[in-house]
Amino acid sequence: MPDVDYYEVLGVGKAASVNEIKTAYRRLAKSHHPDTGGSALTFQLVREAYDTLSDPMRRAGYDAGGRSVRAPIRPRPRRRFGEEPGYEPEPVVIDPDDLEWWEFAAQDERVRHGRRRGPGHTPVVAAVGGMVLVLLPVLTGVGFSAPTLIVWLLLTAGTALLVQRLARGYLAASRAKNRFAAEFGGKRVFGTPGVETDELAERLTADMLERYLTRLPGARIFHGLSWPDSVFADVDHAVLCGKRLVLIESKLWLPGHYETDDDDRLLRNGRAFRGGGSRLTESLAEFRRVLPGVTLRGAMVVYPSRTGEITTDLDDPSPAPPMTPEQFLHEIGGWLAAEPSTVDAATMRVVRDRVVGTV
Numbered sequence: 001m002p003d004v005d006y007y008e009v010l011g012v013g014k015a016a017s018v019n020e021i022k023t024a025y026r027r028l029a030k031s032h033h034p035d036t037g038g039s040a041l042t043f044q045l046v047r048e049a050y051d052t053l054s055d056p057m058r059r060a061g062y063d064a065g066g067r068s069v070r071a072p073i074r075p076r077p078r079r080r081f082g083e084e085p086g087y088e089p090e091p092v093v094i095d096p097d098d099l100e101w102w103e104f105a106a107q108d109e110r111v112r113h114g115r116r117r118g119p120g121h122t123p124v125v126a127a128v129g130g131m132v133l134v135l136l137p138v139l140t141g142v143g144f145s146a147p148t149l150i151v152w153l154l155l156t157a158g159t160a161l162l163v164q165r166l167a168r169g170y171l172a173a174s175r176a177k178n179r180f181a182a183e184f185g186g187k188r189v190f191g192t193p194g195v196e197t198d199e200l201a202e203r204l205t206a207d208m209l210e211r212y213l214t215r216l217p218g219a220r221i222f223h224g225l226s227w228p229d230s231v232f233a234d235v236d237h238a239v240l241c242g243k244r245l246v247l248i249e250s251k252l253w254l255p256g257h258y259e260t261d262d263d264d265r266l267l268r269n270g271r272a273f274r275g276g277g278s279r280l281t282e283s284l285a286e287f288r289r290v291l292p293g294v295t296l297r298g299a300m301v302v303y304p305s306r307t308g309e310i311t312t313d314l315d316d317p318s319p320a321p322p323m324t325p326e327q328f329l330h331e332i333g334g335w336l337a338a339e340p341s342t343v344d345a346a347t348m349r350v351v352r353d354r355v356v357g358t359v
Helices: 006-010 018-032 039-054 055-067 120-141 146-184 198-216 282-289 327-334 346-352
Strands: 220-225 236-239 244-251 258-259 265-267 295-304 311-312
Touching: 006 018, 006 039, 018 039, 018 146, 039 055, 055 198, 120 198, 146 236, 146 346, 198 236, 198 244, 198 295, 198 327, 198 346, 220 346, 236 327, 236 346, 282 295
Parallel strands: 244 295, 258 311
Antiparallel strands: 220 236, 236 244, 258 265
């Protein structure tokens, strides 16, 4: 069994920066964590390598001593119960005409920066009308009586204030748009879904999100988010639109009917389901802590792991219910479409910074 050093464990060079070490650790921790089916020994080694090389003093001592560790024996991968070799769920295909929010979402493709909608053309019409009324007596040469002069002066002052306020509003909107473009560009998808064989469900959901929810001009999609103070990809996906954020887990489970009971326990065909778990409830609590002004929802998108059908409860009251991909598009898509064109830079910045691998 060959010896390996911490740099080899993380797959980085000896001159790697702290950010490179952190990125490598996040990538490896996700795939080797015992909760995701990894080896506890391998995960422990990855963690030990990160703790040592991410601390400048410990790294200096390690480099000076040249200490090495022995690579753990990797257990032979075992086939999970219920798997059907070679089976892959079909990609999600749904007729957009069946989605109630589809046409509504595209009625206005302009992106708005901030939660409130702009006043539209009303101030412009009012300003132009006021200017016409102000200039009309001057252009026609009509004389002023004292009361008429007072009214004309008040109207002139009011029009001037309206024009000034209108100009300030448009300048502020223009500056917000330019700042947003400088920071985020035209990017609408951040992070990448899992690439491992057992992360097929994540890739199916990623394809579904990008194919359908980008119909919402303000929607921004994120893959692989960590909780605050965590370096793991604790949340598979998230979609932000305006001040609404949905956190998503992708599951590849046995065919059957999934729902939750009154205690939010997951059931399959009416019985407690022990073939998989969810941390969405904890994820919602973590993100509510850092996004107090944002409305959050959770959803588990479930795909069959073998030939058969997945069904879910359409009225599940759980904060993080299981859903079929079709149910997700109908329900969550409609929920996000309440603010289809709005992006909120402050909220988007917080969520983007939780994407694992972003430095």
